[in-house]
Amino acid sequence: MILLSSGALAFEDVYIEQRRTIKTVLEYADKVFTYIFILEMLLKWVAYGFVKYFTNAWCWLDFLIVDVSLVSLVANALGYSELSAIKSLRTLRALRPLRALSRFEGMRVVVNALLGAIPSIMNVLLVCLIFWLIFSIMGVNLFAGKYYYCVNTTNDKVFPINVVNNKSECLNLVNDSARWKNVKINFDNVGAGYLALLQVATFKGWMDIMYAAVDSRDLEDQPEYEVNLYMYLYFVIFIIFGSFFTLNLFIGVIIDNFNQQKKKFGGQDIFMTEEQKKYYNAMKKLGSKKPQKPIPRPTNSFQGCVFDCITKQAFDIVIMILICLNMVTMMVETDDQTPEMDKILYWINLVFIILFTAECMLKMISLRHYYFTIGWNIFDFVVVILSIVGMFLSEVIEKYFVSPTLFRVIRLARIGRILRLIKGAKGIRTLLFALMMSLPALFNIGLLLFLVMFIYAIFGMSNFAYVKREAGIDDMFNFETFGNSMICLFQITTSAGWDGLLAPILNKREPDCDSQMEHPGNNYKGNCGNPSVGIFFFVSYIIICFLIVVNMYIAVILENFSVATEESAEPLSEDDFEMFYEVWERFDPDATQFMEYSKLSAFADALDPPLRMAKPNMLQLISMDLPMVSGERIHCLDILFAFTKRVLGESGEMDVLRGQMEERFMASNPSKVSYEPITTTLRRKQEDMAAVIIQRAFRRYMMRLAMKKASTLYKEKLKEGLRDPDKDVMVISKCNENSTSDKTDMTPSTASLPSYNSVTKSDKDKYEKEKKRERPKEVDFLNRNKK
Secondary structure (H helix, E strand, O other): OHHHHHHHHOOOOOOHHHOHHHHHHHHHHHHHHHHHHHHHHHHHHHHHOHHHHOOOHHHHHHHHHHHHHHHHHHHHHHOOOOOHHHHHHHHHHHHHHHHHHHOOHHHHHHHHHHHHHHHHHHHHHHHHHHHHHHHHHHHHHHHOOOOOEEEEOOOOEEOOOOOOOEHHHHHOOOOOOEEEEOOOOOOOOHHHHHHHHHHHHOOOOHHHHHHHHHHOOOOOEOOOOOOOHHHHHHHHHHHHHHHHHOOHHHHHHHHHHHHHHHHHHHOHHHHOOHHHHHHHHHHHHHHOOOOOOOOOOOOOHHHHHHHHHHOOHHHHHHHHHHHHHHHHHHHHOOOOOOHHHHHHHHHHHHHHHHHHHHHHHHHHHHHHHHHHHOHHHHHHHHHHHHHHHHHHOHHHHHHHOOOOHHHHHHHHHHHHHHHHHOHHHHHHHHHHHHHHHHHHHHHHHHHHHHHHHHHHHHHHHHHHOOOOOOOOOOOOOOOOOHHHHHHHHHHHHOOOOHHHHHHHHOOOOOOOOOOOOEOOOOOOEOOOOOHHHHHHHHHHHHHHHHHHHHHHHHHHHHHHHHHHHHHHOOOOOHHHHHHHHHHHHHHOOOOOOEEEHHHHHHHHHHOOOOOOOOOOOHHHHHHOOOEEEOOOEEEHHHHHHHHHHHHHOOOOOHHHHHHHHHHHHHHHOHHHHOOOOOEEHHHHHHHHHHHHHHHHHHHHHHHHHHHHHHHHHHHHHHHHOOOOHHHHHHHHHHHHHHHHHHHHHHOOOOOOOHHHHHHHHHHHHHHHHHHHHHHHHHHHHHHHHHO
């Protein structure tokens, strides 16, 4: 309803009287909208309570706008719609779009940021006013009443000083076309001086103001060319201090306010150390990614061959080179080129279209239905189709739409894909990253700017639609229609030519304008402007849009560029995490988000620095104490957490932050919740070592039993006289063999960690010492029995 009611205002232009049907529809629509908004307000009074309703600033805004519509509706019903006061009040309906501020989250965020900056902005505005007051008073003392000149109204030429020297001579001229005229922008009073200084500070029309000052003489004297040269200093000094310094304070204040609000509402940024910020940023990056299932290689041999070809990095680089060459051929085109050149460029372009079509076909053959699951492939497909259509229907498309060359230029965007592969393009990637980070904020600011332009366009149509066409107002730049008003306001937003648009509005009496001029199609008379309303309109719009809103773009881009630069200097960047998941796809082709423990060493070695852990790396991987689930598998986030912590370093302050981040990752990765860890790599190693110790102890125990049994049997044989020297030697060698094999088998194949010494070293040393003590006793026992 707000959008419809606001859009209806855009149709109330100078031609509305000639469109009776539209006017009638708009009148009924205005009544309906007013009734609906009144009903909404009454319902809110019931829901919130009458008193509580007025405690909300947005409700106050709605109340005032509804009241304006209600008063206008009542005045129309009573027949007082032509009163000047009612007409002025109706212009306030232009504020109706402001109701959208509370409904759109993006604009509300920007407005809240601006409201927080208002105290600082008002301080800067006060400094500017005080600083400019000095120059305005100086200007009044130097130039008040001295900007008048005698002009021939027939040809708008100024009389030379040898013909007219002062005001009295001008008025006494026999020529009736002579007029003693003042410059519209002057220093006759402090207020006019402020307006003149604003034009000088924004560098619009300031040369005319400066030349008038340099040519000025005394009161009621005709100006003389550069008779007052030292007045150049006045304007030079003001531009340095009043423009370069004071106006740029707006940018500084807005940026500083953004930083303060970021610290105020950012929360963690203030209370975190530099190391914690690095860790937090790394966690934020890795948490936004998940392993993707790679496109499976086709089983068909031909498709498989093509698949292997198009998935190589060299293939992408070749395509990018072709795109650049295609751009070069487009740059060669000129307006006056010969037919032979046209033919050559046509065939070259045809070759490029064939090559890009072939690329598209090869990818579709090898990737099958997966081709359209990738955004860049869809982009390529659309560009190829448009290029083919543009080649066959170039004349038709160029006549009714745009040049087909534009379709091919769009392909240049694909070069952005290759920037990540070029290490030297890190600075470009940083700039692009800053731009991408700025897009949401820039979009919100753009919405706010459009809203302000919309309101001022409606206000401009209501007040300046019939202003005389002169200076900057013509058949294109005027306030007669909504579209033309928006064009004028966009021009003012860039501070370009606003002095020319203001000049006709400053005409308030004859002979500068005609107050009785009739306009065909409606009852309005006159083409004079309203200087006070016009000055307020332009000055307020320049302050809001040019000095504040547009500078918010600069503040956002600078802030995000600073963030992007800091992130690019951090130990772990976005590219590192993308590389991690690209390598992960090779080890987890089904995108299960888990990896077998046996593959972990090869995976760590396959990564790029700084996450890479070159072989031999089992000792480091085990010491990371990675959680393992059933089937000896490890989750990708657990591995990435451990590798990230290894790069950023150990710190006890990270435990709480890690817990918070893990909760966030659990929510974004539900698959991890269903697999609770049952052990860790460190515990697994400890279990292996415990098994080795148990096996060693068991074998030692069994060997003792065997030796004891053998000793008993041997003694019995000695008593029976069944002694055999050869068997004695065999028993001794067998004992030695068992002892050696026990030492060999019980030693783990993987070297134990230093942290395991407390578990393994004491038992091992005790076992070796016991072996050394027992072996001589066994040999002595056998030797005695031999004897």
